[in-house]
Amino acid sequence: MSRTEKATFAGGCFWCMVQPFDQEPGIIEVVSGYTGGHTENPSYREVCYGDTGHAEAVQITFEPDVFPYQKLLELYWQQIDPTDRKGQFHDRGDQYRTSIFYHNEEQKALAEASKKALEDSGRFRKPIVTPIVPAARFYPAEEVHQNYYRKDPRNYRMYRQNSGREDFIAKHWGIKKNKKQLKETLTPLQYTVTQKKGTEPPFQNAYWDNKRPGIYVDLVSGEPLFSTTDQYDAGCGWPSFTRPISTHRIVTVPDNSFQMLRNEVRSKLGDSHLGHVFPEPSVPTKLRFCINSAALRFIPKEDLDSEGYGEYSQLFDSET
Known part of the structure; x- marks a missing residue:
């Protein structure tokens, strides 16, 4: 103990x-x-x-x-x-x-x-x-x-x-955003997704089929958001999670765009658009967080200490 x-x-x-x-x-x-x-x-x-x-x-x-x-x-x-x-x-x-x-x-x-x-x-x-x-x-x-x-x-x-x-x-x-600086530091796709509520193509993004253990942090603010311990293949072509690391670090907002009723997911301090959350009866939490790879930075398990996220190593203790 x-x-x-x-x-x-x-x-x-x-x-x-x-x-x-x-x-x-x-x-x-x-x-x-x-x-x-x-x-x-x-x-x-x-x-x-x-x-x-x-x-x-x-x-x-x-x-x-x-x-x-x-x-x-x-x-x-x-x-x-x-x-x-x-x-x-x-x-x-x-x-x-x-x-x-x-x-x-x-x-x-x-x-x-x-x-x-x-x-x-x-x-x-x-x-x-x-x-x-x-x-x-x-x-x-x-x-x-x-x-x-x-x-x-x-x-x-x-x-x-x-x-x-x-x-x-x-x-x-909250992160005080400098739009000009963000345009210089983010790729056009990352900027469109995080700042303009865009969506990347399915099956053509960095993490939809990631198999390496680690966590995902907000690309802009660095907030720890999701873990591969909760990631699964939902067949949709985007990274899907049953839950965030902490519900306190995300915000859900009603989204009526494209004549659909959805719940948008945003990071709390970074205020980045991440994706959407949907009902999913097939998983224990009954929720599927469908997230854009372009809104995330992946930190492999072995790099958590050096990147300043060492406390999240505990999430992978059962894998060793």
Whole structure:
């Protein structure tokens, strides 16, 4: 058994803080709960409408040798507004504050270094106010609040969007595209597919019949999107997958073009057109992600460490 650690983050509504971590390799469990206050065993109502001092938070059990704490911190900053002292997005009040609760001195040092790097980056014009404080007792929330993104995905997506969180993340963490530069760095086909919602020819693309193990990342942003562990031959002539590596890294959008009703698939931060997702009764997930090779960069399993995606090597452990 690999060693495990705990990480605890407050980032506003805990419904929105589970999915970003939940499907990453090396993540054992993500629990929604309350921490940082003075009331024992608080309820959701007491935290939201009372004076418990607690914040809504998530506690993550993870394997640091697979998904290091530094990676968790990078992912955490991308979910929040670290310049807001009084809540997060449309959720106002101290119970929705941001905080990093460190469990040991190493986590404290890494968190402080990560916060300073964010401050020095100039990404935000306002000061970074998220505190780094010792972990306190964590109280799991009621079952109805656990893994809410799975229990009620439609309401979850609406809540994230309507709260302002999605727009904030896109504005501050999305890739700022330079169309001229993209035209110079991408091939005409890659540009047409990723930026103009084009489609490459079937059976005449790089990865439709790829047999090498590895992962596919967004060509523009480098976001890890799909793995060959979920790739299969659907007979359509394009790379097909039963699921993405993490549903948090993609966005689906209704597409009514060509007098068809489809769901377009885009990368979250890169905002690249990737392809479409279709119902597929023959696979366990009941979904087929039909993706253009021209929107992807393939990283072979043996190159994951050198390319900075070493945590995804775990996806192929059963193959060795």
